[in-house]
Amino acid sequence: MSDFILSCCSTADLTKEHFEEREISYICFHYEMDGKQYDDDLGQSMPFEEFYKAMANGAETKTSQINAEEFIAYFEGFLKQGKDILHVCLSSGITGVINSARIAKEELEERYPDRKILVLDSLAASSGYGLLMDRLADLRDEGKSIDEVCQWAEEHKLNLHHWFFSTDLTFYIKGGRISKASGFIGGVLNICPLLNVDNNGKLIPRFKIRTKKKVIRAIVDKMEEFADNGLDYSDKCYISQSGCYEDAREVANLVEARFPKLKGKVEINYVGTTIGSHTGPGTVALFFWGSKRIN
Structure with a gap:
């Protein structure tokens, strides 16, 4: 059993089953369709076919990233279990979500000084980001440490x-x-x-x-x-x-x-x-x- 949590955002666009099988945790972005709020929860709240059909028919959508408070609540659940965390974010070239994750990291490191929280910019998106996460899960399963997995990701993400x-x-x-x-x-x-x-x-x-x-x-x-x-x-x-x-x-x-x-x-x-x-x-x-x- 690994001593750290491998984590990403829902925008890595793999299936819920894939994330669960590879033991990759994720936190959900949010979107709004015609004024109604939803979590970007891998098609659970709204099936993808329905989502794209609505867009094709003129539905208005807008998105919102994960805020620092949400990251704090999400990360803290793992820290309380005595786990370290490697969280890989959606590309900073697309969104500023990594800033929220870093704010949460700084606050939680004060509360949990014995725990390690690493936040990494994937410079990737959608299932490309997912392909990166899948490789990191391979490295974790081979017995690589949290620092080794993070270093590999930094060196190879491009x-x-x-x-x-x-x-x-x-x-x-x-x-x-x-x-x-x-x-x-x-x-x-x-x-x-x-x-x-x-x-x-x-x-x-x-x-x-x-x-x-x-x-x-x-x-x-x-x-x-x-x-x-x-x-x-x-x-x-x-x-x-x-x-x-x-x-x-x-x-x-x-x-x-x-x-x-x-x-x-x-x-x-x-x-x-x-x-x-x-x-x-x-x-x-x-x-x-x-x-x-x-x-």
């Missing part, structure tokens, strides 16, 4: 690649990531932007690709370009999708065909309600280990 595309630009325009003019032209020309997460953990548009068929090929080409050992990649690959499973399945089929040494089948998850509130339906994201992200 080896985690996130590539994603969207076939619906509505919510990217709403959020200001794509201008209205560009969005209009993109819609007319059937452009599907290909984006990734940079070395600062921010979402960056990289390419404008015309037609869904071409962007699906392009995203798998990016995996071939950057993955460890190229076509001999032998690690795990995750995909997350926001109400467009068939598109995600098409990407997964291409990955499984092109990378025969893949560790198991591609795991397809939902983009959770926090990140999905900003992407809307129609986004597919591909995550894998590869060369270090340098820009």
